[in-house]
Amino acid sequence: MAGDDEGTGTGTHEDAASGAPVDGRGALCLVTGATGYIGGRLVPELLSAGYRVRCLARTPQKLRDYPWAGDVEVVKGDVSDEDSVGAAMDGVDVAYYLVHALGQGKRDFEETDRRAARAFGRRARQARVRRLVYLGGLTPGGVPVQELSPHLRSRAEVGHILLDSGSPTAVLRAAVIIGSGSASFEMLRYLTERLPVMVTPSWIHTRIQPIAVRDVLRYLVGAAELPADVSRAFDIGGPDIVTYRDMMRRYARVAGLPKRLVVSLPVLTPSLSSHWIGLVTPVPSGLARPLTESLRHEVVCADHDIARYVPDPPGHPYGLDRSIELALRRVQEARVDTRWSSASVPGAPSDPLPTDPDWAGGSLYTDEREAPVNATRASLWRVVEGIGGAHGWYSMSAAWAVRGLLDRFAGGVGLRRGRRDDEHLRVGDSLDFWRVEEIERGSLLRLRAEMRMPGLAWLEMRTEEDDAGRTVYRQRALFHPRGFLGQAYWWSVYPFHAFVFGGMVRNIAAAARTLDDTGRSPAAPATARAGRGFGWRRPQPRPGPGLPPA
Numbered sequence: 001m002a003g004d005d006e007g008t009g010t011g012t013h014e015d016a017a018s019g020a021p022v023d024g025r026g027a028l029c030l031v032t033g034a035t036g037y038i039g040g041r042l043v044p045e046l047l048s049a050g051y052r053v054r055c056l057a058r059t060p061q062k063l064r065d066y067p068w069a070g071d072v073e074v075v076k077g078d079v080s081d082e083d084s085v086g087a088a089m090d091g092v093d094v095a096y097y098l099v100h101a102l103g104q105g106k107r108d109f110e111e112t113d114r115r116a117a118r119a120f121g122r123r124a125r126q127a128r129v130r131r132l133v134y135l136g137g138l139t140p141g142g143v144p145v146q147e148l149s150p151h152l153r154s155r156a157e158v159g160h161i162l163l164d165s166g167s168p169t170a171v172l173r174a175a176v177i178i179g180s181g182s183a184s185f186e187m188l189r190y191l192t193e194r195l196p197v198m199v200t201p202s203w204i205h206t207r208i209q210p211i212a213v214r215d216v217l218r219y220l221v222g223a224a225e226l227p228a229d230v231s232r233a234f235d236i237g238g239p240d241i242v243t244y245r246d247m248m249r250r251y252a253r254v255a256g257l258p259k260r261l262v263v264s265l266p267v268l269t270p271s272l273s274s275h276w277i278g279l280v281t282p283v284p285s286g287l288a289r290p291l292t293e294s295l296r297h298e299v300v301c302a303d304h305d306i307a308r309y310v311p312d313p314p315g316h317p318y319g320l321d322r323s324i325e326l327a328l329r330r331v332q333e334a335r336v337d338t339r340w341s342s343a344s345v346p347g348a349p350s351d352p353l354p355t356d357p358d359w360a361g362g363s364l365y366t367d368e369r370e371a372p373v374n375a376t377r378a379s380l381w382r383v384v385e386g387i388g389g390a391h392g393w394y395s396m397s398a399a400w401a402v403r404g405l406l407d408r409f410a411g412g413v414g415l416r417r418g419r420r421d422d423e424h425l426r427v428g429d430s431l432d433f434w435r436v437e438e439i440e441r442g443s444l445l446r447l448r449a450e451m452r453m454p455g456l457a458w459l460e461m462r463t464e465e466d467d468a469g470r471t472v473y474r475q476r477a478l479f480h481p482r483g484f485l486g487q488a489y490w491w492s493v494y495p496f497h498a499f500v501f502g503g504m505v506r507n508i509a510a511a512a513r514t515l516d517d518t519g520r521s522p523a524a525p526a527t528a529r530a531g532r533g534f535g536w537r538r539p540q541p542r543p544g545p546g547l548p549p550a
Contacts, residue, residue: 026051026052027051028053029052029096033096034063034098036098038177038216039098042217042220043066045220047072051224053072054074054075054092055075057077059428075088079119080119092127095131095132097117097135100154121161121169122165130167131226132169133169135220136173137152137173138174138299139152139173163233170233176210178213188251192251193257195260206244207298208243208298214323215317222309222310235301235305238317238319239317240319242320247320255324365478365481367501369475372471373471375509380463380471382423382515383511386423387461389422390418394504394508395500403451407433407452415432417432434449443463445461446461454486455490460475477497
């Protein structure tokens with residue numbers, strides 16, 4: 001394994017029988033959900049273990065900038081499209097099912113999951129896939145299925161459908177996954193960092209069995225080589241059984257924070273809890289709700305049978321404190337490979353920017369600005385690619401902060417998702433309440449808005465050179481309104497464009513000049529850092545025992 005590293009693709013894997021490193025022997029693995037949190041980390045682990053990997057993606061372009069993109073085959077398709085699943089299964093030995101419709105914001109997500117799982121299992125059987133592997137949720141024992149949260153109920157049903165598919169299937173069931181960038185860890189981290197005194201729901205007393213993402217990946221890879229006669233569910237978890245209250249206190253201790261005072265309030269329902277979490281943490285309420293609903297019941301492993309087939313090396317599975325320590329180290333070193341926001345956000349638009357100038361889809365309003373920049377194009381690009389997150393948006397911080405706050409109240413993602421990496425972006429990255437739709441290194445960054453609004457919006461930033469060789473910055477905001485409300489929205493905010501977008505152009509140009517003059521990494525002026533005046537400083541965990549300084 002990767003030793004003390006929480007990362008991916010850097011270690012070897014233990015064979016279930018001999019303890020020798022696993023050699024995938026060139027077997028072909030199909031990975032669905034490769035743009036998601038777990039899928040994006042599993043792919044390099046499989047490659048490291050000697051497997052060939054094929055990724056099924058609705059938007060293959062999103063995988064283009066991953067460091068392992070050149071080592072895998074990417075096919076366009078969707079688990080909801082049975083024909084594309086069938087084509088992707090051709091020649092596959094092991095198929096990983098790591099998707100669910102909840103993240104797509106569909107109200108009928110349970111039926112969508114049901115249909116997709118049936119089609120996936122049917123096509124796997126027809127293609128004679130020797131092993132299916134599914135990562136589901138740990139369900140409480142003795143609780144009737146109808147009393148489970150919709151999230152857990154759907155996960156459990158998908159597992160049963162795949163087990164009944166006729167192909168040998170391993171269903172790995174995990175509770176809270178602790179790893180840098182996971183939604184569960186981000187929720188834990190921000191709640192504990194930001195609230196020294198917490199009034200919390202009663203579910204903080206529920207017992208849970210968290211597991212390190214490092215161990216989840218180890219079990220997923222090991223499941224590929226299970227014997228053909230093994231087709232069953234396995235509970236996977238770490239050695240610690242704790243309450244959520246314990247987790248917050250232990251996080252505070254590992255992070256070197258003062259002891260947190262936690263008071264529970266039974267009247268806080270999962271729905272109210274999700275809105276409260278949505279306001280305090282970067283995790284939007286739409287994603288926080290299934291997480292909190294899942295904590296209503298005790299989720300503790302009934303067995304550890306997985307170790308019979310995928311033995312635990314010394315020191316594994318990691319304990320809670322070690323899992324938190326490794327996740328914090330990744331955050332401090334800015335080495336977060338994937339984040340919860342890598343996957344689609346419920347309710348967020350996904351329409352690409354229309355390229356036809358005479359687009360027949362209706363009005364497409366634009367705000368275009370440009371300015372000469374007394375700096376090199378390389379310096380200007382560093383400023384552009386570093387926008388958002390800690391650097392802010394280079395104009396009217398109060399306006400950006402208020403817009404982000406309104407988005408949070410509307411159930412959107414708000415500004416506080418930040419960035420996966422402080423300096424570099426890749427297609428598909430979330431960036432505050434935008435997502436990177438296209439990036440051409442050194443010349444173009446196009447962002448698609450994921451904030452709640454009556455229409456679709458994009459922001460383009462270009463670095464160019466004119467005929468005289470001078471650096472030019474060009475910026476374009478586009479908006480496609482939806483109905484009357486969309487028209488009203490555009491014209492109501494139009495008078496502020498000169499301040500917001502005009503200020504961005506001037507401040508970005510100034511930051512590029514400063515970078516050219518000083519050689520220091522660019523940063524937005526204090527008055528232009530979105531959200532700073534509202535106490536939304538991105539928390540910097542303090543190193544605890546055994547942790548390197550940030």
